Amino acid sequence: MHKQSIGIGLIGFGVIGSQVAKVLTEKAEILADQVGCPLVLRKIKVIEQDLTKPQINEIGRQYFTTDEDEFFSDSEIDIVIELMGGESPALQYLEKALSNGKHVVTANKEVIAKNGAGLLRMAHQNNVGLRYEASVGGGIPLIAPFQYELVANKINGIYAIINGTTNYILTRMAIDGIDFSTALASAQRLGYAEADPKNDIEGIDATYKLAILTSLALQSEVKPDDIYHEGISRLSASDFRYARELGFAIKLLAIAKRKLNTIEVRVHPAFIPQDSLLAKVDGVYNAVLVEGDLVDKVLFYGQGAGPLPTSSAVISDVVAEARDIYLNVKNHFQIKLNTGVVIRPMSEIKTRYYLRMTVADRSGVLSQITKVLGDHDISIASVIQKEADKVNQTAEAVLMTHPAGEKAMKQALEGLSHLEVITEIGNFVRVEA
Amino acid sequence: MHKQSIGIGLIGFGVIGSQVAKVLTEKAEILADQVGCPLVLRKIKVIEQDLTKPQINEIGRQYFTTDEDEFFSDSEIDIVIELMGGESPALQYLEKALSNGKHVVTANKEVIAKNGAGLLRMAHQNNVGLRYEASVGGGIPLIAPFQYELVANKINGIYAIINGTTNYILTRMAIDGIDFSTALASAQRLGYAEADPKNDIEGIDATYKLAILTSLALQSEVKPDDIYHEGISRLSASDFRYARELGFAIKLLAIAKRKLNTIEVRVHPAFIPQDSLLAKVDGVYNAVLVEGDLVDKVLFYGQGAGPLPTSSAVISDVVAEARDIYLNVKNHFQIKLNTGVVIRPMSEIKTRYYLRMTVADRSGVLSQITKVLGDHDISIASVIQKEADKVNQTAEAVLMTHPAGEKAMKQALEGLSHLEVITEIGNFVRVEA
Numbered sequence: 001m002h003k004q005s006i007g008i009g010l011i012g013f014g015v016i017g018s019q020v021a022k023v024l025t026e027k028a029e030i031l032a033d034q035v036g037c038p039l040v041l042r043k044i045k046v047i048e049q050d051l052t053k054p055q056i057n058e059i060g061r062q063y064f065t066t067d068e069d070e071f072f073s074d075s076e077i078d079i080v081i082e083l084m085g086g087e088s089p090a091l092q093y094l095e096k097a098l099s100n101g102k103h104v105v106t107a108n109k110e111v112i113a114k115n116g117a118g119l120l121r122m123a124h125q126n127n128v129g130l131r132y133e134a135s136v137g138g139g140i141p142l143i144a145p146f147q148y149e150l151v152a153n154k155i156n157g158i159y160a161i162i163n164g165t166t167n168y169i170l171t172r173m174a175i176d177g178i179d180f181s182t183a184l185a186s187a188q189r190l191g192y193a194e195a196d197p198k199n200d201i202e203g204i205d206a207t208y209k210l211a212i213l214t215s216l217a218l219q220s221e222v223k224p225d226d227i228y229h230e231g232i233s234r235l236s237a238s239d240f241r242y243a244r245e246l247g248f249a250i251k252l253l254a255i256a257k258r259k260l261n262t263i264e265v266r267v268h269p270a271f272i273p274q275d276s277l278l279a280k281v282d283g284v285y286n287a288v289l290v291e292g293d294l295v296d297k298v299l300f301y302g303q304g305a306g307p308l309p310t311s312s313a314v315i316s317d318v319v320a321e322a323r324d325i326y327l328n329v330k331n332h333f334q335i336k337l338n339t340g341v342v343i344r345p346m347s348e349i350k351t352r353y354y355l356r357m358t359v360a361d362r363s364g365v366l367s368q369i370t371k372v373l374g375d376h377d378i379s380i381a382s383v384i385q386k387e388a389d390k391v392n393q394t395a396e397a398v399l400m401t402h403p404a405g406e407k408a409m410k411q412a413l414e415g416l417s418h419l420e421v422i423t424e425i426g427n428f429v430r431v432e433a
Numbered sequence: 434m435h436k437q438s439i440g441i442g443l444i445g446f447g448v449i450g451s452q453v454a455k456v457l458t459e460k461a462e463i464l465a466d467q468v469g470c471p472l473v474l475r476k477i478k479v480i481e482q483d484l485t486k487p488q489i490n491e492i493g494r495q496y497f498t499t500d501e502d503e504f505f506s507d508s509e510i511d512i513v514i515e516l517m518g519g520e521s522p523a524l525q526y527l528e529k530a531l532s533n534g535k536h537v538v539t540a541n542k543e544v545i546a547k548n549g550a551g552l553l554r555m556a557h558q559n560n561v562g563l564r565y566e567a568s569v570g571g572g573i574p575l576i577a578p579f580q581y582e583l584v585a586n587k588i589n590g591i592y593a594i595i596n597g598t599t600n601y602i603l604t605r606m607a608i609d610g611i612d613f614s615t616a617l618a619s620a621q622r623l624g625y626a627e628a629d630p631k632n633d634i635e636g637i638d639a640t641y642k643l644a645i646l647t648s649l650a651l652q653s654e655v656k657p658d659d660i661y662h663e664g665i666s667r668l669s670a671s672d673f674r675y676a677r678e679l680g681f682a683i684k685l686l687a688i689a690k691r692k693l694n695t696i697e698v699r700v701h702p703a704f705i706p707q708d709s710l711l712a713k714v715d716g717v718y719n720a721v722l723v724e725g726d727l728v729d730k731v732l733f734y735g736q737g738a739g740p741l742p743t744s745s746a747v748i749s750d751v752v753a754e755a756r757d758i759y760l761n762v763k764n765h766f767q768i769k770l771n772t773g774v775v776i777r778p779m780s781e782i783k784t785r786y787y788l789r790m791t792v793a794d795r796s797g798v799l800s801q802i803t804k805v806l807g808d809h810d811i812s813i814a815s816v817i818q819k820e821a822d823k824v825n826q827t828a829e830a831v832l833m834t835h836p837a838g839e840k841a842m843k844q845a846l847e848g849l850s851h852l853e854v855i856t857e858i859g860n861f862v863r864v865e866a
Contacts, residue, residue, distance in 0.1 A: 139725075139728035141578045144574075294745035295572035299733070301730075302729070308729065309728050311727055316583065319584050
């Protein structure tokens, strides 16, 4: 016997939550066609201060509650959509929903990144579904492809631009030649960066998303804390000038790479070839390049955030879950975890490096630098440029190395910092080809 | 009660078929993990001449049969994978499989484009699944996103590079400055184009794929014959030179655009802005840009053909279908067809046009051309260049128009062809911005 309708409970009524409520209402008819029966919004769990929002009246005040128990014990709710964000109390809410036998759809990257495996186990034990397509890349299909369409592949690499805030800032720096703080201020003015931008600009947000994608790709449990991360604040306008001259763009890349039986997972700014597709991903757009043994390279591109794209992903999850409920699918896909995945320590990775230094403007400087690098088995591929500063009698030296170990590079940087001829080590950036 | 194993029957043992058989064998263990029980290859239906292939012995001669009845009546086959290609007898085979209660996975774009709606109905009547992810874009997830991840969207546009052969040829023409026939010969040498390349270079193959995508996007039945198509053979090396100067690339685009209550569906060469992502899609790669009301623009990119990427899509379909069988999902997603979709006649579309003509090298020519165009309400955005041919006393004139109706443009071209000062109308190409 099919259900006559499927009840929806919504947690959170911010920009995303109110957009999702709007889509559920405005697209009720076509969504019912997709599912087989109507999706009916039953209740919206909000915090006290939400009750003053004008949209409350559009939806109808009777749908709203601040009472947890009233919400979670509502037997008419089949699917709980969690859109409040943050780890607590969202995690407790998700656990409560699952243990009460509710199917769950969430856009919460932090909760899924940190607790995904446990929540999926709990969903399976309770014979309900847990979907989180909106947690990475907004409306871009990224979770489902790993669970379904790429499932025949051994995934060997992920190269992702998955933080719109930093990509907007880097794009402004690249195009307008402005420095980091000016670009950040512009992003904040436009609402692309928060007042406290740390989570985005330090790469922490990207580690959440990479943890989710890597866990899916490897069918393993990779946590945000397993992922090395480095932010974009050290990048200067001059780095972008040199990058362009060298044929590169600079992007905050989230990288997962399979190397034999280990996996490299890291988030940091990277030089990538100007003519690569990822280099063309500008502004708040996101893109994820996936390498699989069968499919070779596939790339997914789109808006990584915003209420409309995010609602697209949330609603698609709701429809998928509702179809399962309508069709009486009792068993849900259970991720089988590989436990043998070893994270490669950051010190063991090997890449090319871009190195920018302020040096004394006199002869013999380069040979001293070359000597220090050579002592750590690092050879120089090219010396790019020197811009002399007549007043301070310094110049800017930019080097590209051949592939070198991270550990050796860090030691070499330490060595260079003691050279009397080097005024400052401006920046070093890894290169991904 | 779960099944202990799921039986697979394969039709066709060419490059794709043998690759799929190989993956089923070599990845048996991880596929079983994905499904819940083993996928067991039961039988391969081949034609007589396949029996001499050496790979037959690798798989085991006992799996092969040329006998249709033996194959379709095998009760141990749950899923039939059809990889023979072409319309007949593939269509009859698919119908036979479905009516015998077999689930079907196919990579056959021609059969699905021409008969998809009927086959899906038949699958639903027989309570089995029909999947065809590999029919468009090789290993790029393209079918599933329309059925699942983008399902909340009203799809307003599709802009696709979905024929690798023509994209390889156009890329060679653009980069190497060679003419069409040289580039085609190179594609043929490399195996990217067939000895009879008509289906690809005339845009027919692209109409199959666009019909499939548009039918999914609009939940309607759009047939290849509904789609205007124009091939790439008229393009010259000079068109690429002018395009580059004007800031454009030239691609064979498959386009579906919603305009009020009508839909434009067409395949033809198009000028697209050089800095657009689609312009960067080179060689045998494919890309599909989808515009949805919620998701805005999303793009999918990857290898559109080849045994490995195609096997990725085929196997993912097999796994999805096998999961449903294993989980006893008896009902399958049924596409609900919109019957009110009206295809807009080609004569009613409106675009900008690029126009290249050989004209008499004397004054007053341009005003005559402008007059003819003006008589049809077509205004010129820019006149680009004239390369004089001293011997013949001719010059090459290249115009870009403002947006104009196709009908007016065709009439204007007719008018221009009668101008005594025009030696030849070299080419005209539509512009998609």
